[in-house]
Amino acid sequence: MDHPKSVSARKAVQATAGVGAGGTQSVDRAATLLILVGRAGPAGARLADLIVETDLTKPTVHRMLTALVRAGLLDQDPQTRRYHLGPELxxxxxxxxxxxxxxxxxxxxxxxxxxxxxxxxxxxxxxxxxxxxxxxxxxxxxxxxxxxxxxxxxxxxxxxxxxxxxxxxxxxxxxxxxxxxxxxxxxxxxxxxxxxxxxxxxxxxxxxxxxxxxxxxxxxxxxxxxxxxxxxxxxxxxxxxxxxxxxxxxxxxxxxxxxxxxxxxxxxxxxxxxxxx
The missing domain is CATH 3.30.450.40 (GAF domain)
Incomplete structure (x- = not known):
């Protein structure tokens, strides 16, 4: 059975399925990833878990996480590879x-x-x-x-x-x-x-x-x-x-x-x- 948080996150992403692959869909997906990483708390979020929770492909999730890290909205721990909320937030x-x-x-x-x-x-x-x-x-x-x-x-x-x-x-x-x-x-x-x-x-x-x-x-x-x-x-x-x-x-x-x-x-x-x- 899916965790309630996973279901709500997946729905948030799927709600944009009818939107073109451009700006609005990307913003919604990025916002969902930020929320999921924040919910993970001090331990941070794993890439594998974020893929499951969003029901997106690994390349898509990785590409968006990289962009969020580059913007300072997320951090990635160089040792654990887990994602954390970034300083710009x-x-x-x-x-x-x-x-x-x-x-x-x-x-x-x-x-x-x-x-x-x-x-x-x-x-x-x-x-x-x-x-x-x-x-x-x-x-x-x-x-x-x-x-x-x-x-x-x-x-x-x-x-x-x-x-x-x-x-x-x-x-x-x-x-x-x-x-x-x-x-x-x-x-x-x-x-x-x-x-x-x-x-x-x-x-x-x-x-x-x-x-x-x-x-x-x-x-x-x-x-x-x-x-x-x-x-x-x-x-x-x-x-x-x-x-x-x-x-x-x-x-x-x-x-x-x-x-x-x-x-x-x-x-x-x-x-x-x-x-x-």
Whole structure:
């Protein structure tokens, strides 16, 4: 028996059967492949599975996947050969978020944080086992850090906002995330081993805010706090980044206080909007 997802994907492709082999059919097929790869999650999607799920020929699926990889909409792991959502989709998602959800509700808080601190404020969200920077708001202080730009992503735990998100999860969820990210941490983030991230999580919980003491980019420090939804689950994180000399212990506590204030303000606003809908 076909899996329901396979059936729906096949119908989406077959719905274009009467359309010429040109643009519309190709767009529909490409969209279906993007959806199927996204549904595969962190493990990625195999070419063989995508062929079965779409009921298309191997050359057709391979040709379209190659085009999507070339456009940055998909990535292919060079070792497993599995397909994953690509970096350009995160950028597009960032742009779309300006109209929906957390991003617009957070804008006033981000402006206040950047102006009160003088430094750079960020809004981040979790996506699977990664954290994505949705927005960067620069403050008036003339020396700025360039650790994150809107659309950048790192494994959960890498950076202040990302660490705040990770620390707000359950221990079981953290173990699962670190297990999935083990290879990428070893390959690209040598300073962030599993034991190191677990220690940082414990310190974050004890301190009440996440601290990145220049571990990702030398001289670029940051602090962050989680934004929580109705069930107490983290739905985002606010963070402030500055040069090392501007984030001593006293100032960390001061900035943590205004970060918490703005996180609570966003949570209240989201709750009010939810009650109205």
């Amino acid at each position: 995160y950028v597009l998602g960032t742009l779309a978020s300006a109209r929906f959800g957390l991003h617009p509700v957070s804008m006033k808080s981000l402006v206040r944080l950047s102006q009160e601190s003088g430094d750079t404020a960020f809004l981040s969200v979790a996506h699977d086992v990664y954290a994505i920077c949705l927005h960067r708001e620069d403050g008036p202080y003339p020396i700025r850090v360039h650790s994150l730009q809107a659309g950048d992503r790192h494994p959960l735990g890498i950076g202040a906002g990302s660490l705040a998100l990770l620390s707000a999860l359950s221990d079981a969820e953290i173990d699962q995330i670190l297990d999935v990210n083990a290879d990428v941490l070893t390959g690209k983030y040598e300073a962030f081993s599993g034991p190191t991230l677990r220690r940082l999580v414990q310190e974050t919980r004890q301190r009440g805010y996440a601290l990145n003491p220049g571990m990702l980019l030398t001289g670029s420090w940051g602090i962050g706090v989680a934004i929580r939804g109705e069930a107490g689950k983290p739905i985002g994180a606010l963070s402030i980044a500055a040069i090392e000399g501007r984030l001593g212990e006293n100032r960390q506590r001061e900035l943590a206080q205004i970060l918490r204030r703005e996180a609570r303000s966003i949570e209240t606003r989201l709750h009010q909007l939810g009650r109205r809908s």
